[in-house]
Amino acid sequence: MDLRGKTAVVTGASSGIGRATALELARRGANVVLGARRLEQLERTAADCRALGVRATAVATDVTQAGDCLRLIEAAGDVDVLVNNAGFATFAAIADASAEELRAMMDTNYFGVVHCTQAALPRMIARGSGTIVNVASIAGIMGYARMGGYCATKFAVIGFTEALRDEVLGRGVRVALVCPGTTESEFFVKAERGKMPGASRLIGAVSPERVARAVCDAAEDGGYRRILPPFAHLYMRLKETFPRTAHLLMRRVSALLERR
Numbered sequence: 001m002d003l004r005g006k007t008a009v010v011t012g013a014s015s016g017i018g019r020a021t022a023l024e025l026a027r028r029g030a031n032v033v034l035g036a037r038r039l040e041q042l043e044r045t046a047a048d049c050r051a052l053g054v055r056a057t058a059v060a061t062d063v064t065q066a067g068d069c070l071r072l073i074e075a076a077g078d079v080d081v082l083v084n085n086a087g088f089a090t091f092a093a094i095a096d097a098s099a100e101e102l103r104a105m106m107d108t109n110y111f112g113v114v115h116c117t118q119a120a121l122p123r124m125i126a127r128g129s130g131t132i133v134n135v136a137s138i139a140g141i142m143g144y145a146r147m148g149g150y151c152a153t154k155f156a157v158i159g160f161t162e163a164l165r166d167e168v169l170g171r172g173v174r175v176a177l178v179c180p181g182t183t184e185s186e187f188f189v190k191a192e193r194g195k196m197p198g199a200s201r202l203i204g205a206v207s208p209e210r211v212a213r214a215v216c217d218a219a220e221d222g223g224y225r226r227i228l229p230p231f232a233h234l235y236m237r238l239k240e241t242f243p244r245t246a247h248l249l250m251r252r253v254s255a256l257l258e259r260r
């Protein structure tokens with residue numbers, strides 16, 4: 001799909017991956033409709049997109065609210081690309097995690113995807129075109145100690161995405177997943193990096209701009225799954241092929257690194 005002149009909706013565009021995605025979409029010529037709760041930051045992203053020569057609208061949106069998501073999608077009209085990106089994490093051992101916090105993460109990271117997808121999908125199916133790109137995580141492919149609540153939300157997103165892909169196959173709607181590893185963003189204001197398993201540090205962090213390019217590539221070519229960086233991609237292939245080995249390695253290497 002050539003993104004020039006297309007309409008793209010991005011949730012969580014007030015910072016990090018969502019902001020970088022909005023800018024990359026604009027660079028590739030798409031008009032953007034942006035959602036997040038912090039309107040001032042969102043307006044700044046919209047203004048930066050307009051400076052690249054496209055139309056950009058900011059719509060105050062809390063993705064946990066189905067009505068907000070409907071308004072966001074309605075503001076866009078015919079949506080060519082929907083990027084479900086809004087999300088956050090808090091990390092805690094399951095024995096210590098509060099059920100409210102786990103539910104809040106599920107409300108945003110999973111139900112945010114559900115609400116926006118359900119708002120956009122009927123019209124995409126009716127038009128026989130549209131691409132949905134869900135930003136999941138490598139934490140949706142492998143469970144990590146002390147990240148259980150967050151992992152559950154991303155496993156949910158991936159299950160939802162896989163099922164949706166099969167449902168809409170042959171109806172002109174494409175569904176894609178982008179699974180980043182650690183990405184340098186405001187995400188780590190809430191998520192405590194020190195609680196991540198030691199071995200996850202070996203994977204290396206990527207920039208939001210790198211993830212944004214993967215999201216836009218997925219919007220263009222409809223390729224189903226992108227995992228980045230390459231080392232994370234390799235490790236996830238190991239996890240999917242030899243799960244016990246991958247978990248054993250993760251535990252052993254983490255124990256070694258965390259002892260230091």
Ligand SMILES: NC(=O)c1ccc[n+]([C@@H]2O[C@H](COP(=O)([O-])OP(=O)(O)OC[C@H]3O[C@@H](n4cnc5c(N)ncnc54)[C@H](OP(=O)(O)O)[C@@H]3O)[C@@H](O)[C@H]2O)c1
Nearest residue numbers: 012014015016017037038062063086087182183185186187
């Ligand atoms: N950073 C990482 O290491 C990493 C790795 C893999 C996957 N991811 C995923 O990538 C996505 C983006 O994260 P990021 O790294 O870019 O973090 P970020 O800089 O903290 O951005 C998160 C975005 O989500 C928005 N958001 C949070 N709750 C929302 C809600 N209820 N309604 C609407 N928007 C909401 C925030 O906007 P407001 O606060 O203005 O609402 C913000 O724009 C998330 O889904 C995250 O799980 C991140």
